Amino acid sequence: MKAERTTTAGKKPSRIQQRNRSRILDAALDVFSAHGYRGATLDQIAVAAGLSKPNILYYFNGKEDIHVTLLSQLMETWLDPLVEMDAEGEPLEEILDYVRRKLDMAKDLPRESRLFANEILQGAPRMRPHLQADLKPLFDQKCAVIQTWVDQGKIAPIDPRHLIFSIWATTQHYADFDAQIAVLIPSDDAFTGAKHHLEETFRKMLAPQLSDEN
Amino acid sequence: MKAERTTTAGKKPSRIQQRNRSRILDAALDVFSAHGYRGATLDQIAVAAGLSKPNILYYFNGKEDIHVTLLSQLMETWLDPLVEMDAEGEPLEEILDYVRRKLDMAKDLPRESRLFANEILQGAPRMRPHLQADLKPLFDQKCAVIQTWVDQGKIAPIDPRHLIFSIWATTQHYADFDAQIAVLIPSDDAFTGAKHHLEETFRKMLAPQLSDEN
DNA sequence: TTTATTTTTGACCATTTGGTCAATACGATT
DNA sequence: AATCGTATTGACCAAATGGTCAAAAATAAA
Helix, strand or coil, X not given: XXXXXXXXXXXXXXXXXXXXXXXXHHHHHHHHXXXXXXXXXXXXXXXXXXXXXXXXXHHCCCHHHHHHHHHHHHHHHHHHHHHCCCCCCCHHHHHHHHHHHHHHHHHHCHHHHHHHHHHHHCCCCCCHHHHHHHHHHHHHHHHHHHHHHHHCCCCCCCCHHHHHHHHHHHHHHHHHCHHHHHHHCCHHHHHHHHHHHXXXXXXXXXXXXXXXXX | CCCCCXXXXXXXXXXXXXXXXXXXXXXXXXXXXXXXXXXXXXXXXXXXXXXXXXXXXXXXXXXXXXXXXXXXXXXXXXXXXXXXXXXCCCHHHHHXXXXXXXXXXXXXXXXXXXXXXXXXXXXXXXXHHHHHHHHHHHHHHHHHHHHHHHHCCCCCCCCHHHHHHHHHHHHHHHHHCHHHHHHHCCHHHHHHHHHHHHHHHHHHHHCCCCCCCC
């Protein structure tokens, strides 16, 4: 029976273990997000982490194990902004806040955004289970919430599913397609301009039809 | 001096040559768009093309040559919808038509969309020159056109650059993130729903401020 | 039918890459 | 200081992969 200190750590992770595992994960995030799964090599990750390759295999069962660990961790962070959207809050502000959180995320966590994008682009081979188990229920639930807002006339009649897709697409675009954007506009402008633009855009998109709203 | 029948074909390409080159490119589009540059192998491309690996190296100078050829060809197709946007046309309709063309493109050419997305995600290592030389000037020119429409009050005041980004993001999203969308909604609905949603969205976004328009 | 030219391929190669392993260095506990 | 479990690594390995090449087919030209 193997030691197996990776998947389900038998006991408590030592100080040094915790430090090295997170070093590796951070390095791997760099490399995977920049080159994709196949494009990343253990040697690159090792160098970036400041550890030897065998040492990395001491902390993780293999390349895929690192990648999966990364994606699993990411999922939580990734869904959080949507989780926070409150059914009890003021509809328009709730959605606009969601957009803001998503855009901040693209700005502050571009590596994570690209890691995710890469995985989905390749058909989500290692992530579909997570999507099914975690994203789908949350998505359905929040769609229902938005639908009630629509039904109550609090926001314009809109398909909640495509609204969410639009939010994902427009915000993540600034992280995922950064290389293209950098060619087209001064890169420092991008996020400040985007913030204003998206705020205005979604405000107009969601403004309830003029009639007798409360 | 080498034969060099790849880059700048010295003479006229024979029937068989033309057929095989396009077979290879089509197969490569499949493989590259599905696995990314590094993830794709010459063997996969060879099998998909129904040719032997050495035979493929007979028609192209190497893996990178195939990839670059593909990207170069794609660029033209990819920019076309934006090229067609007519400065003389009716502003709102011109932009909405652009959105429609872009969405049709995501629907009909998902492989191309993913190939492009993959390349940009990796930092556009092989495409930045093309972006600078082809995309940038076109982008600037069309931004100027849209800006005049804004200045004339024909459409709502909006940053043309971010408007275009939003169009790219929302349309390409349906091709690039297909794997995710397929988990969330019945896949056949996606594009029809998207068409209506995006039409409404951009119509609202661009509706000129209510005042005395012509 | 010959001859010249273009295609095609089996057999190889050098490198890269994910992964193993025995041996060594290290750190805490007694 | 001796001991024991934890960390670390140099040396390897097998498989995968991009690419080469000389020889054989196939095709076109004479």
